[in-house]
Amino acid sequence: MGTRAAWAALLVAVAGVGLSGCSVGLPGAANPRPAATQPAFVPSARVGSQRIAASEVDRRARLLALLDPSVAAAHAVTRQTASAALDQLVTESLLLQGNPSPAPASAVGQELASLDQYLTQTYGSASAVRARERALGLSGADLAAFVRREVAVTAAARRYQPAVTRAQVEAYYSAHLSQFRLANPEVHARHILVKTKAQAEAILRQLKAGASFAQLARRDSLDSGSASAGGDLGWFTAGQMVAPFSQAAFSTPVGGYAIAHSQFGWHVIQVLGREAAGTVPPLSQIYPQVQGAAQQASDRAHLDRALAALRKRFPVRVQGANGGGKG
DSSP states (O other), X not given: XXXXXXXXXXXXXXXXXXXXXXOOOOTTOSOOOOTTOOOTTOOEEEETTEEEOHHHHHHHHHHHHHHOTTSOGGGSSOHHHHHHHHHHHHHHHHHHHHSOOOOOHHHHHHHHHHHXXXXXXXXXXXXXXXXXXXXXXXXXXXXXXXXXXXXXXHHHHHTTOOOOOHHHHHHHHHHTGGGGOOSSOEEEEEEEEESSHHHHHXXXXXXXXXXOHHHHHHHHXXXXXXXXXXXXXXXXXXXXXXXXXXXXXXXXXXXXXXXXXXXXXXXXXXEEXXXXXXXXXXXXXXXXXXXXXXXXXXXXXXXXXXXXXXXXXXXXXXXXXXXXXXX
């Protein structure tokens, strides 16, 4: 995990069910329900020899609501969210019983910090996060236990998720070309950022005289992020850059130079490539993106097979909330 998107993905990653569609409320809008009482519809389960109590399901539903500010505290635990929480806990129990994986303290600390950052960004301030926790009847101990378990589950799942090979990436690309079709035009460009127009014009004269763009970028560019890569900005759409830069880059032919002024300074730009909307870039151009998509698909397929096998080793029996003792 470790990122805002990764924590948000917990809403759907394991159970496949999010908390969308519930009533919206402000953080802290409801009083916490006493932890000892759960609604009658909250299910419990037994996974192999391990029991998942209704109180655990109730707590997980509240933790998922903490991750999703669109859910009112008063509606954190519903039939839908309790079912989603139970699905997550069952899946996690299967993985941890099938491959017990301790949660390294260092990783837990990193993920706790990541979760704290995500929550602060989501709710706007630490005090708002604490108010939301109180409204949901949660404590710091609940969050620490949640993170510790998620770190262990992630480690357990990795056993069933081998890295994809280049051949698999190529096969995925060939079978999913439409997935990578560009919705908007893209340009590949590099730039050298300087303070004044005179500096930009001097650099442009050097480039036209045969100087190395990459060497000048490493030496002169104020954009330290791209300077180390010779000024290369990779591929981008018009909306990903400030307007003056985009206008210059998208109106310059491939191989050509342009100068643009923005709030950051003066940019000397060279356009290295261009792709029209509706085209599918070659694999070499988007390999990391395709590799990520192929890995995600592979992970899901391997995990589904592993969970099917684990259910045979550790039978699942759900009780209550329409589960009625079914396996």
